[in-house]
Amino acid sequence: MDRNLFGPIRLGTMEVPNRFVRSATNECLTDKGDYVTDRLAELYEALARGGVGLIITGYAYVRADGKSSTSQAAIYDDKFIPAYKRITERLRPYPARIVLQIAHGGRQSIPSACNGSPIAPSPVPYPVTKLTPREMTEDEILEIIRSFAQAARRAREAGFHGVQLHSAHGYLLSQFISPFTNRRQDKWGGSVENRARILLEVLKACRKEVGKEFPVLIKLNSDDCIGDGLKIEDAVKIASMLGKAGIDAVEVSGGIGDSFPSACRPDIDSPGKEAYFSDNARKIRLALSRSPESALGGEGSAEGEVLSVPVICVGGIRSREVMESIISTKKADMVSMSRPFIREPDLVERFRKGLAEKASCISCNQCWHPKGIRCAQIGKQGLGAMD
Numbered sequence: 001m002d003r004n005l006f007g008p009i010r011l012g013t014m015e016v017p018n019r020f021v022r023s024a025t026n027e028c029l030t031d032k033g034d035y036v037t038d039r040l041a042e043l044y045e046a047l048a049r050g051g052v053g054l055i056i057t058g059y060a061y062v063r064a065d066g067k068s069s070t071s072q073a074a075i076y077d078d079k080f081i082p083a084y085k086r087i088t089e090r091l092r093p094y095p096a097r098i099v100l101q102i103a104h105g106g107r108q109s110i111p112s113a114c115n116g117s118p119i120a121p122s123p124v125p126y127p128v129t130k131l132t133p134r135e136m137t138e139d140e141i142l143e144i145i146r147s148f149a150q151a152a153r154r155a156r157e158a159g160f161h162g163v164q165l166h167s168a169h170g171y172l173l174s175q176f177i178s179p180f181t182n183r184r185q186d187k188w189g190g191s192v193e194n195r196a197r198i199l200l201e202v203l204k205a206c207r208k209e210v211g212k213e214f215p216v217l218i219k220l221n222s223d224d225c226i227g228d229g230l231k232i233e234d235a236v237k238i239a240s241m242l243g244k245a246g247i248d249a250v251e252v253s254g255g256i257g258d259s260f261p262s263a264c265r266p267d268i269d270s271p272g273k274e275a276y277f278s279d280n281a282r283k284i285r286l287a288l289s290r291s292p293e294s295a296l297g298g299e300g301s302a303e304g305e306v307l308s309v310p311v312i313c314v315g316g317i318r319s320r321e322v323m324e325s326i327i328s329t330k331k332a333d334m335v336s337m338s339r340p341f342i343r344e345p346d347l348v349e350r351f352r353k354g355l356a357e358k359a360s361c362i363s364c365n366q367c368w369h370p371k372g373i374r375c376a377q378i379g380k381q382g383l384g385a386m387d
C-alpha cells in the first residue's frame with residue numbers, strides 16, 4: 001500500500017484521495033431549528049478546495065433529546081435531508097469525500113434538549129450539567145439503535161459518502177462501552193462484550209438500512225482519561241469486534257466530558273506533545289491488521305501485511321514530520337485534525353506545495369463560538385484572516 005501522505009486510500013467502498021481527515025467539529029453554523037446552513041456548505045467547500053481528503057461533519061444528533069451543545073445540527077427527521085443535500089451537491093466537483101457524524105449525547109445532552117432528564121446506560125451524575133441521568137430501559141436501547149440506523153439512511157439519501165458513528169468523548173455510545181458510565185448488569189453492561197453490544201447492534205441496524213456498500217466508520221474512545229473509565233485494552237477488543245462485524249474505518253480518540261480537555265489538549269507546541277493518542281492508534285491498528293506476526297500476537301510486520309480496516313489517528317497532530325511518521329511507522333493510515341483546519345482550511349494544499357511544515361494553530365481551545373467556530377488568534381499576533 002502507498003504510505004505517502006498524499007497517496008489514496010480505500011475505506012470500504014470509498015476511495016479517499018489522500019490521508020488527511022478533517023475530524024468532526026461542531027461548527028455551530030445552523031439555523032433556528034438546527035437545519036444546516038449555506039455558511040456551513042461554504043466552510044466544507046473551503047476544506048475541499050484546500051485539499052482535505054475526507055471531511056467528517058460536526059456532530060449531528062439522531063434524536064431530539066440527544067443534542068449536546070447549542071447550535072448543533074440535527075438529523076432526527078427526514079425534514080433535515082434537503083438542507084444537507086445542498087451541502088453534498090456543492091462538494092460534488094471536488095475529489096474530497098464527506099461523511100456525516102451521527103451521535104446522541106446521553107448523559108452529556110444539554111438540559112434544554114431533553115427536558116432536564118437525560119438518558120444513559122446508568123444513573124452516573126454528570127458534573128457539567130449537575131444532572132443525574134435516567135437509566136435506559138431495554139426498549140429505549142432498541143429505539144436508540146433504530147434512530148442511528150434511520151440517521152444513516154437519511155445521510156445516504158442526502159448524498160453523503162458515508163457516516164461516522166460517534167462513540168468517543170463520553171457521548172451515548174461511548175457511555176455504553178465505558179465501565180465508568182455503564183454499570184448495568186444486564187446484557188448491555190458488565191463484560192466488554194456486553195458493553196460493546198450496542199455498537200455491534202447499531203452497525204447491524206445501519207447495514208440493514210443502507211446496505212453493505214455504504215461506508216460506516218466509527219470514532220472510538222481508546223481511553224476515557226479518567227480513573228475507572230475505558231482503557232486501551234478494552235478498546236482494542238472492541239475495535240477487533242467491530243472489524244469482524246464489518247466497520248469500514250476506526251478513528252482513534254479519547255477523553256470524556258468529565259475529563260475535559262483530554263480530547264483536545266491545549267498548548268501543543270512541540271512534536272513530543274503531538275499525536276497524543278497515536279500509541280493507542282497503533283495498538284488498535286495491530287488488532288485490525290492481518291499479518292503473520294499480529295496473528296501470532298506479535299508486533300506486526302511490514303511485509304505480508306493485509307490491512308483489513310484502516311485506522312485514523314486524531315488528537316494534537318500538527319507537524320508534517322509527525323504526520324509522516326504516523327503513516328510510515330504504521331501507527332495509523334490517516335491523520336485527522338480539527339482545530340488546525342479552523343484556522344487554516346487550506347493547510348493540506350500548503351503542505352503539498354511546500355509552503356508549510358506545520359499547522360500554525362496554537363491549541364488555545366478558544367475556537368468554539370455559538371455563532372460559528374473561528375480562530376480566536378486571527379487578528380492577534382499579526383496573523384492573517386482565515387478565508
Ligand SMILES: Cc1cc2nc3c(=O)[nH]c(=O)nc-3n(C[C@H](O)[C@H](O)[C@H](O)COP(=O)(O)O)c2cc1C
Nearest residue numbers: 023024025026058059263264315316337338339368
Ligand atoms: C470547536 C470544536 C468542536 C468539536 N466538535 C466535535 C464533534 O462534533 N464531534 C467530535 O467527534 N469531535 C469534536 N471535536 C473534537 C475533535 O474532532 C478532535 O477530536 C479534537 O479537537 C482533537 O484534535 P485536534 O487536536 O486536531 O483539534 C471538536 C473540537 C473542537 C475544538
